[in-house]
Amino acid sequence: MQGQTSTRLCDSMFEPAVAVPDHLEGRPGRWLLFDRRQQLLLVDGELPVAAAPMGGVTDVHVLGHDRDGPVWAARIGSDFDFPERGEFTDLRRAYAALAEHDWVLAGRAAQVLTWHDDHQYCSRCGNETEHHDGERARTCPACRLMAFPRLTPAVIMLVERDDGQALLAWGRQFPGRFFSALAGFVEPGESLEQCVAREVREEAGVEVANVRYFGSQPWPFPHSLMVGFNADYAGGDLRIQESEIVEADWFPHDRLPPVPKGRMSIAGWLIEDWVNRMTNR
Numbered sequence: 064m065q066g067q068t069s070t071r072l073c074d075s076m077f078e079p080a081v082a083v084p085d086h087l088e089g090r091p092g093r094w095l096l097f098d099r100r101q102q103l104l105l106v107d108g109e110l111p112v113a114a115a116p117m118g119g120v121t122d123v124h125v126l127g128h129d130r131d132g133p134v135w136a137a138r139i140g141s142d143f144d145f146p147e148r149g150e151f152t153d154l155r156r157a158y159a160a161l162a163e164h165d166w167v168l169a170g171r172a173a174q175v176l177t178w179h180d181d182h183q184y185c186s187r188c189g190n191e192t193e194h195h196d197g198e199r200a201r202t203c204p205a206c207r208l209m210a211f212p213r214l215t216p217a218v219i220m221l222v223e224r225d226d227g228q229a230l231l232a233w234g235r236q237f238p239g240r241f242f243s244a245l246a247g248f249v250e251p252g253e254s255l256e257q258c259v260a261r262e263v264r265e266e267a268g269v270e271v272a273n274v275r276y277f278g279s280q281p282w283p284f285p286h287s288l289m290v291g292f293n294a295d296y297a298g299g300d301l302r303i304q305e306s307e308i309v310e311a312d313w314f315p316h317d318r319l320p321p322v323p324k325g326r327m328s329i330a331g332w333l334i335e336d337w338v339n340r341m342t343n344r
């Protein structure tokens with residue numbers, strides 16, 4: 064399963080680029096078109112295909128290319144000529160509609176467009192920034208500060224006890240009552256392994272050992288990179304951080320509470336991998 068997890072994000076054949084290479088010039092490609100509320104345009108349930116920017120789009124970015132041709136991202140403007148059979152979808156809901164490869168591209172596009180919107184002005188001196196021709200960056204003409212797309216690393220970890228039970232928690236920000244692996248954002252100056260240990264200590268009051276890399280996933284809500292780990296319980300009693308966690312407990316794999324469903328998130332991959340290992344041991 065760990066192998067499958069890494070394969071799913073390694074085999075896309077997508078090459079990021081900021082310009083269309085000569086041999087693909089003029090070829091039709093897929094367009095990731097978002098409106099200002101970050102809703103994605105699908106036409107007949109698919110990403111629209113075109114060889115050139117459609118009328119009424121702004122902030123056009125070449126994302127790169129894959130075996131199907133160039134891939135672009137752009138923002139839909141107010142005078143966009145809305146296509147017949149077009150519909151907007153939320154990026155999370157788009158997972159059900161799109162092939163996984165296209166959904167990952169949509170997340171990439173959403174992050175680039177968010178970065179573009181958020182870096183129109185220099186954060187150091189306040190001047191308007193300019194597009195950089197050679198790389199994915201915006202430059203300040205006054206003070207030369209460069210702004211690259213922002214990525215916020217976060218760790219997500221499944222803590223297991225040697226009796227086969229795993230620690231799952233109902234996070235306060237979850238949309239309903241379900242339980243998942245603990246997670247948290249990486250602090251400046253901290254290694255990923257230190258972050259795993261700190262977050263588990265803060266949110267659940269327990270210590271971990273033997274922190275092992277599991278896999279990673281871009282998470283475009285709005286610009287996280289989720290880095291998944293397995294870890295072993297090493298001591299302490301559960302004591303939840305009430306500002307973050309509603310409820311947490313140790314669960315055996317055959318008596319699970321409601322957990323993330325489906326294959327969309329690394330939380331689901333971690334739990335599925337653990338259930339498979341416990342089922343087969």
Ligand SMILES: [Zn+2]
Nearest residue numbers: 185188203206
């Ligand atoms: Zn500046």
